[in-house]
Amino acid sequence: MSQQARIDALEHLLIAVLKLSKITLVVDTAFENAHSSIMGSDGPGGPAEKTKAVEYLNYLKSQLK
Known part of the structure; x- marks a missing residue:
């Protein structure tokens, strides 16, 4: 099983x-x-990775609405 599938x-x-x-x-x-x-x-x-992670977290939160 691929990492992405997991x-x-x-x-x-x-x-x-x-x-x-x-x-x-x-x-x-x-x-x-x-x-x-x-x-x-x-x-x-670093900052770029943190920003991308927060953006994705916000995307996940938007999926709950």
């Missing part, structure tokens, strides 16, 4: 789980925590 499966699973969540505050907090983690020292490489 990422796609995890992405779809994450969206499905988040859509099931009835607690909007929990979902919003999860996205805020993910954003902080990406931008912090645990996040990907």
Whole structure:
């Protein structure tokens, strides 16, 4: 199985789980925590990678609406 297939499966699973969540505050907090983690020292490489990761995180959040 390719790396991309694994990422796609995890992405779809994450969206499905988040859509099931009835607690909007929990979902919003999860996205805020993910954003902080990406931008912090645990996040990907340099500024360009962090920016791309945050943009993708925002895309995922938009899929919940």
